[in-house]
Amino acid sequence: MRKTVFIVFLILLAGHNNLFAQYDGSSSGGRSAAMGDAAVTSADVWSILNNPAGLAENQKMSAGIFYEMRYNIADFSTRGAAFQLPAGRGNFGIAFSVFGISAYNEKHFAVAYGRELFPEFKGGISFDYLHTHLNDESGQLTANKGILTFQAGIQYKLTDKTGIGFSVFNPYSARLSDYENEYIPAIARLGLDYKAADHFLIVLEAEQNIKYNLRIKGGLEYEIKDRLMARGGVKTNPAEYTFGGGIKFMGITFDFAFAYHLVLGYSPYGSFQYQF
Amino acid sequence: MKNSIKYGIRLLATSTLFFSVFCTFAQEKDNDLPLIVNDIIEDHAQNRNEETDYSRLIDELNFRLRNPLNLNTAKEDDLRYFIFLNDIQIRDILNLRNKLGKIDNLFQLQLVESLSFQDIQNLKHFVYAGPLIEKTSGKLKRSLHYGRHDIFMRYERTLEQKQGYKPLSGSHLSESPNRRYLGSPDKYYLKYHYRSRNIRWGINAEKDPGEEFFKGTQPLGFDFYSGYVMVEDIKWLDKLIIGDYNMQAAQGLAMWSGLSFGKSSGVASVRKQAGGISPNTSMSEFGYFRGIAVEKVLGDFYTTVFYSRTKRDANINSRDTLGDYYYITSLQQTGYHNTESLVKNKDAVNEQLLGGNVFTKFGNLKLGVTAYAFELEMEMETPAQLYNKFDFSGNRQFVNSLDYEYNLRNIIFFGETAYSGNNAWGTLNGFIVRPVSGVFLSVLHRWYQRDFQSTKGGAFGENSANQNEKGLFTGLKIQLNRRITFNAYTDLFRFDWLNYRVDAPSCGSEYRLKMEYTPSRKWNADIRYQYEHKMINRDIENVIINKPGDRKKQRFRLNISWKATKWLKLNNRAAWSFMNMENQEPQDGWLLYQDILIRPDDKPYAFSFRYALFNTDSYDARLYAYEHDVLYAFAIPAYYYQGFRTYLLVKYELSKTIDFWLKIARSQYTDRTSVSSGLAKIDKPAKTDVKLQIRIKF
Numbered sequence: 008m009r010k011t012v013f014i015v016f017l018i019l020l021a022g023h024n025n026l027f028a029q030y031d032g033s034s035s036g037g038r039s040a041a042m043g044d045a046a047v048t049s050a051d052v053w054s055i056l057n058n059p060a061g062l063a064e065n066q067k068m069s070a071g072i073f074y075e076m077r078y079n080i081a082d083f084s085t086r087g088a089a090f091q092l093p094a095g096r097g098n099f100g101i102a103f104s105v106f107g108i109s110a111y112n113e114k115h116f117a118v119a120y121g122r123e124l125f126p127e128f129k130g131g132i133s134f135d136y137l138h139t140h141l142n143d144e145s146g147q148l149t150a151n152k153g154i155l156t157f158q159a160g161i162q163y164k165l166t167d168k169t170g171i172g173f174s175v176f177n178p179y180s181a182r183l184s185d186y187e188n189e190y191i192p193a194i195a196r197l198g199l200d201y202k203a204a205d206h207f208l209i210v211l212e213a214e215q216n217i218k219y220n221l222r223i224k225g226g227l228e229y230e231i232k233d234r235l236m237a238r239g240g241v242k243t244n245p246a247e248y249t250f251g252g253g254i255k256f257m258g259i260t261f262d263f264a265f266a267y268h269l270v271l272g273y274s275p276y277g278s279f280q281y282q283f
Numbered sequence: 284m285k286n287s288i289k290y291g292i293r294l295l296a297t298s299t300l301f302f303s304v305f306c307t308f309a310q311e312k313d314n315d316l317p318l319i320v321n322d323i324i325e326d327h328a329q330n331r332n333e334e335t336d337y338s339r340l341i342d343e344l345n346f347r348l349r350n351p352l353n354l355n356t357a358k359e360d361d362l363r364y365f366i367f368l369n370d371i372q373i374r375d376i377l378n379l380r381n382k383l384g385k386i387d388n389l390f391q392l393q394l395v396e397s398l399s400f401q402d403i404q405n406l407k408h409f410v411y412a413g414p415l416i417e418k419t420s421g422k423l424k425r426s427l428h429y430g431r432h433d434i435f436m437r438y439e440r441t442l443e444q445k446q447g448y449k450p451l452s453g454s455h456l457s458e459s460p461n462r463r464y465l466g467s468p469d470k471y472y473l474k475y476h477y478r479s480r481n482i483r484w485g486i487n488a489e490k491d492p493g494e495e496f497f498k499g500t501q502p503l504g505f506d507f508y509s510g511y512v513m514v515e516d517i518k519w520l521d522k523l524i525i526g527d528y529n530m531q532a533a534q535g536l537a538m539w540s541g542l543s544f545g546k547s548s549g550v551a552s553v554r555k556q557a558g559g560i561s562p563n564t565s566m567s568e569f570g571y572f573r574g575i576a577v578e579k580v581l582g583d584f585y586t587t588v589f590y591s592r593t594k595r596d597a598n599i600n601s602r603d604t605l606g607d608y609y610y611i612t613s614l615q616q617t618g619y620h621n622t623e624s625l626v627k628n629k630d631a632v633n634e635q636l637l638g639g640n641v642f643t644k645f646g647n648l649k650l651g652v653t654a655y656a657f658e659l660e661m662e663m664e665t666p667a668q669l670y671n672k673f674d675f676s677g678n679r680q681f682v683n684s685l686d687y688e689y690n691l692r693n694i695i696f697f698g699e700t701a702y703s704g705n706n707a708w709g710t711l712n713g714f715i716v717r718p719v720s721g722v723f724l725s726v727l728h729r730w731y732q733r734d735f736q737s738t739k740g741g742a743f744g745e746n747s748a749n750q751n752e753k754g755l756f757t758g759l760k761i762q763l764n765r766r767i768t769f770n771a772y773t774d775l776f777r778f779d780w781l782n783y784r785v786d787a788p789s790c791g792s793e794y795r796l797k798m799e800y801t802p803s804r805k806w807n808a809d810i811r812y813q814y815e816h817k818m819i820n821r822d823i824e825n826v827i828i829n830k831p832g833d834r835k836k837q838r839f840r841l842n843i844s845w846k847a848t849k850w851l852k853l854n855n856r857a858a859w860s861f862m863n864m865e866n867q868e869p870q871d872g873w874l875l876y877q878d879i880l881i882r883p884d885d886k887p888y889a890f891s892f893r894y895a896l897f898n899t900d901s902y903d904a905r906l907y908a909y910e911h912d913v914l915y916a917f918a919i920p921a922y923y924y925q926g927f928r929t930y931l932l933v934k935y936e937l938s939k940t941i942d943f944w945l946k947i948a949r950s951q952y953t954d955r956t957s958v959s960s961g962l963a964k965i966d967k968p969a970k971t972d973v974k975l976q977i978r979i980k981f
Contacts, residue, residue, distance in 0.1 A: 203722050204718075204720070206719070207719040209761070223794075227718075227759070229718045239726075241773045246773075246775050246816075248773075248775060269775050269776075269790040269792075270777070
């Protein structure tokens with residue numbers, strides 16, 4: 008508990024008083040978490056939350072779960088699961104995640120659909136229900152608020168090696184509370200990936216959260232062996248390094264990541280994905 | 284030996300006509316070190332406040348311009364002087380040679396995937412594909428015969444009178460004797476060196492502006508003298524230097540003197556290329572050693588032993604009233620002895636140093652040990668400030684370190700861990716990898732305890748001393764194709780103790796992105812963006828505890844150079860800087876310039892001209908730009924305030940043995956009536972510098 012208080016104090020001191028909220032635009036899935044959070048061009052089951060256009064890529068049923076512990080503090084953890092189902096020329100997906108503890112938590116439900124609109128051009132949309140819960144120590148005073156918003160995105164191939172992704176989450180900054188005009192920030196992301204070689208990928212992304220300065224994210228993925236990946240990345244505002252890896256085994260992929268903040272330390276991240 | 288054979292080959296293989304063409308070609312190149320060298324030096328200068336002498340680097344590159352390196356006999360260490368190449372590229376070149384058996388011509392370098400077009404162009408200046416002769420031990424006699432002598436004489440002066448040169452009445456002078464420079468505003472510089480395959484010697488002498496010459500405080504004439512003799516590969520001796528020398532070992536965590544590159548835009552610069560012992564050819568009056576140094580290969584062990592005994596400039600204080608107990612409050616590094624108090628501090632304290640380095644190779648693994656101990660004549664007691672609480676004090680220090688390098692397919696791991704005698708540690712570890720062709724990645728982690736005291740070290744770091752710092756650097760270079768190259772790095776660091784002007788633990792970050800575009804030999808362009816965030820005390824008066832605030836600096840620049848004709852080259856730059864400091868108005872600055880370089884191949888003269896316009900809100904928003912200068916001088920002035928600067932550099936080759944340079948540079952300010960402050964103050968809004976240099980080579 009003392010550690011939590013200390014970290015909260017540090018965060019407040021650092022001026023990022025919303026840093027630990029779930030709606031801060033951090034990506035889902037251990038792969039992008041290791042690649043500097045750059046996820047707008049990626050295509051896997053986590054696209055439901057990252058950029059629904061990515062759902063169109065792989066027409067197979069798949070599922071995934073993830074766990075993140077921000078700054079290594081259990082109370083700041085996020086847990087989630089996602090499921091993807093082929094439907095027509097695209098994929099349907101549903102996802103759910105929770106951040107926080109019983110006294111304060113944020114839940115996120117998403118239903119998404121993504122498909123190829125034109126050759127090499129994919130689009131997707133998700134409807135997101137964001138629920139925030141707060142109660143006092145005795146549990147008598149509680150506050151709950153849910154809002155519905157959406158995310159829309161596209162992905163397309165510029166050349167054989169280069170892809171572009173763009174998504175916007177909650178474009179109208181849905182209001183959370185009238186108190187101090189609190190709202191969920193709109194987030195737009197623009198990214199690029201470049202396949203320098205068959206087993207080497209470079210990603211770059213710019214993220215604009217309406218509340219904060221522009222964040223630049225970059226990441227690398229290197230396939231050491233067929234089933235083994237090494238990843239690294241960096242993001243700015245606040246500055247963090249990320250690194251991690253992935254192992255594929257019998258249809259299961261395990262991805263892990265660590266983000267390192269200079270003052271706040273490490274945030275571990277892990278996810279499993281299974282393709283049916 | 285190599286030299287003499289090459290001379291022979293040249294004489295045999297070339298007609299007189301060809302020979303003369305070659306000579307002018309070589310001449311032309313003297314002042315035209317590859318752009319990358321300028322770039323790296325410019326980068327380096329941006330991160331430093333004091334002037335650095337780049338002689339050693341220029342020395343080596345110039346030597347190779349005149350005596351190109353035979354790629355077929357070159358050792359790995361020989362190639363390391365080409366700072367524009369990284370380790371993996373060097374290894375790939377050597378691998379190519381092994382694969383082909385022999386490199387027949389330089390076009391074959393295009394087979395090395397990791398070399399870009401620009402790298403090959405750069406390299407072509409310094410290497411050739413020669414025969415596969417075995418290296419043989421040299422003979423002293425031959426070496427003496429085939430060497431080259433170089434004499435440089437330089438004169439410099441600022442035309443406007445500075446405050447310190449103004450006459451001061453007798454009473455004022457006796458009241459405050461330090462309000463005046465002792466000597467004339469002239470600067471004299473004399474350098475003589477001889478170099479052949481196996482033997483080198485040289486003398487440097489310098490009188491800085493304001494120092495006396497052959498009178499008063501300087502009865503010996505020049506204020507600074509330096510000299511050395513070095514023999515190499517003669518009989519059982521591998522290398523011996525008597526006189527002034529520099530020593531570089533491993534990653535520099537324990538021992539590094541002479542030129543050192545910090546962060547620069549290259550991935551390559553992360554791993555330092557230790558040069559072992561080398562003669563001190565620079566005019567830097569601090570940081571070198573004076574004594575004897577020997578290098579010897581004993582079986583598989585490469586061994587270096589060195590001893591030095593020098594006098595250092597220091598500020599001395601006495602504690603008790605009788606003046607029996609003296610101690611040092613600070614060591615001075617500027618080398619200026621132009622006021623009474625500075626002269627008093629000159630050579631005030633003796634320093635002795637004894638050390639050694641041994642390394643050996645087991646297959647792909649290289650292991651080394653460095654150790655040294657030094658002793659000052661008096662105790663060092665820096666005035667108590669919180670930020671320097673963990674700095675070196677006392678009069679003795681012992682430092683040792685262990686270093687390694689391991690080569691695993693396309694990865695090179697390296698690192699060094701050092702221990703300083705006050706029971707503190709520093710360590711530095713990293714790797715460079717080429718995951719796929721055209722991509723280089725480097726990662727370097729450093730961890731220096733706050734009381735780690737490597738006083739003779741100079742390893743990678745944000746602070747100038749390797750102390751009180753933790754950080755992780757990552758660099759990435761992508762060669763999209765032979766024309767386009769991206770270079771990016773990030774560096775995050777934290778200081779767990781205070782720093783100078785930072786009254787609390789702090790952290791920071793730095794990012795850089797650079798794109799180079801070389802569509803043809805005719806022209807090339809580069810764009811660069813840099814962002815730096817650090818914490819520094821806020822400018823608030825009358826506070827007891829100052830809280831550091833965030834300072835963000837951004838720099839952007841665009842550079843285009845265009846080779847219009849064989850003899851005319853144009854270079855343009857636009858640069859912009861922006862600084863944002865907590866509690867202050869944002870400041871910005873810009874700089875625009877045009878360079879015109881005229882260098883006809885068949886004429887004995889060459890001209891460089893620049894016109895630059897600049898306007899910055901403050902000194903903090905200053906911008907740096909490399910300037911062409913007389914050979915061996917490197918000018919990277921900072922442009923700040925508002926005004927314009929022009930310079931003209933003329934080089935004239937009087938004969939085959941005599942070259943002549945003249946440079947006139949003038950900065951004129953439009954937003955102020957005086958320049959500088961203190962003794963250096965000029966009561967006019969302009970500063971004009973004249974520089975004259977003659978080189979005699981035979």
